[in-house]
Amino acid sequence: MRTSTPSLHLAKETSTLAKTSSPVVIAGPCSAENEEQMLLTAQGLKKLQGVTIFRAGIWKPRTRPGSFQGVGSIGLEWLRTVKQETGLRTACEVANTSHVAEAMKQGVDILIIGAHTTVNSFMVQEIADSLKGASVPVLVKNPVSPELMLWLGALERFDQNGITDLGVIHRGFSTIDNAPYRNHPKWDHVVELKNMLPDLPVYCDASHIAGRRSLLRPVSQRALDLGYDGLMVESHHNPVMALSDAQQQLMPQELDMLLQSLKLNHTDEDITRKGVMMEELRKEIEHLDDQLLDLMARRSLVSAQIGDLKADECSLDRQQAWDDVLEKLLKQANSFGINKDFVKTVFQEVRKQYAQTHLYADMGS
Structure with a gap:
C-alpha cells in the first residue's frame, strides 16, 4: 500500500548533509x-x-x-x-x-x-x-x-x-x-x-x-x-x-x-535503477510462479478428496458444479482486468487434469 508523495522541508543550501560533487x-x-x-x-x-x-x-x-x-x-x-x-x-x-x-x-x-x-x-x-x-x-x-x-x-x-x-x-x-x-x-x-x-x-x-x-x-x-x-x-x-x-x-x-x-x-544512474527494479520484479515473478505451483498441488489434493467423497455423484451434477465455478472465475477475471479467454483455457486444463486423475472421461471433454 502506497501513501501520497511525502514532502520534507529539507535545508538544501545550509545542510551539513547536502549533496556534493563527490561521495x-x-x-x-x-x-x-x-x-x-x-x-x-x-x-x-x-x-x-x-x-x-x-x-x-x-x-x-x-x-x-x-x-x-x-x-x-x-x-x-x-x-x-x-x-x-x-x-x-x-x-x-x-x-x-x-x-x-x-x-x-x-x-x-x-x-x-x-x-x-x-x-x-x-x-x-x-x-x-x-x-x-x-x-x-x-x-x-x-x-x-x-x-x-x-x-x-x-x-x-x-x-x-x-x-x-x-x-x-x-x-x-x-x-x-x-x-x-x-x-x-x-x-x-x-x-x-x-x-x-x-x-x-x-x-x-x-x-x-x-x-x-x-x-x-x-x-x-x-x-x-x-x-x-x-x-x-x-x-x-x-x-x-x-x-x-x-x-x-x-x-x-x-x-x-x-x-x-x-x-x-x-x-547511467537511471539505467541502473531500472535494472534494480527489473531484478526485483523478476524475483517477484519467480516467487509467484512458486506459489502458483504450490496452489495447483494443493488444489489437486483437495479435488482428490472431493472425488473420493462424491464418487457416486452423477455426471450432470459434476458438470453443473464445474460450470458454476467457471462462471465465478470469469467474473473475477473481468474485475481484475485479466483476459477471460486465458482464464477459461487454464481452467479447462485443470478440468482435464482432474478428469485424467480420477478417470472421469466425461469431464475432460
Whole structure:
C-alpha cells in the first residue's frame, strides 16, 4: 500500500548533509573501545581522500546482555578528542533521549538513528521531540524490517519537529534469506525512496550490508552506481582485535585501497535503477510462479478428496458444479482486468487434469 508523495522541508543550501560533487565517506570503528584505538584509527582515516566524518559506536544494541554493549558516555569524550586533533566531524548512534542529551553536550556533530530504533515509532518520536528547535544533522538508518513507510515515517517525525538537516543510511534489511549478505540490501526500497524524495541525501552502510570484507567493494560500487551521496564503512586500526564485528572492518590503508578501486559516474544512474527494479520484479515473478505451483498441488489434493467423497455423484451434477465455478472465475477475471479467454483455457486444463486423475472421461471433454 502506497501513501501520497511525502514532502520534507529539507535545508538544501545550509545542510551539513547536502549533496556534493563527490561521495562523502563516513568511517570509523564499529565500537569505541579505548582512546588510543580511536585516535590511531582517526589519524589513519584523516589521510584518506573523501573521509570527512568519523563515526564510532558508543552504545551498542546487542541481542543478548552478556556481549559487549559499548563503553558508554566516556566514548563521547574520545570522540571530542578525535575532533580536536584531526578536524574530522564526528557522528554516533543515539537510541534514546538521554543519549541525545549526552551527545549534544559533548559536541557530536551528527546524530544517527540506528535500525533497531527506527523500527520503534515511539522511540523515534521521543528523540524527535527532544531535538525540537535544535540545529543538528540527523541520519536515519532503515528499519531492520523491509518496511519503506516505517522508514519514511521516521523522517517525517523529525521534519515535523523542525529538523531539516536530514539524510538516510541504507544498512540493509533482515529477511528470511540474506545470503550472501549479512543484511539483504533490497536496493529497490532505496530506489523508491529516492524517487519520492530526490533531494534527500542517501548514504550506504556497506559494512552492515556486506558483513564481511570480500563483499565491501561490490556493495559500495552498486551504491555509487545508484547515485548514493556517500558511503559508511567501518574501519579499525587493528580489526583482528576489535571487540565487535571484526570480520567487516578494514584498516585505514585497506579502506584507502577500496576507495581507490571504486569507479565514479561510469554508468547511467537511471539505467541502473531500472535494472534494480527489473531484478526485483523478476524475483517477484519467480516467487509467484512458486506459489502458483504450490496452489495447483494443493488444489489437486483437495479435488482428490472431493472425488473420493462424491464418487457416486452423477455426471450432470459434476458438470453443473464445474460450470458454476467457471462462471465465478470469469467474473473475477473481468474485475481484475485479466483476459477471460486465458482464464477459461487454464481452467479447462485443470478440468482435464482432474478428469485424467480420477478417470472421469466425461469431464475432460
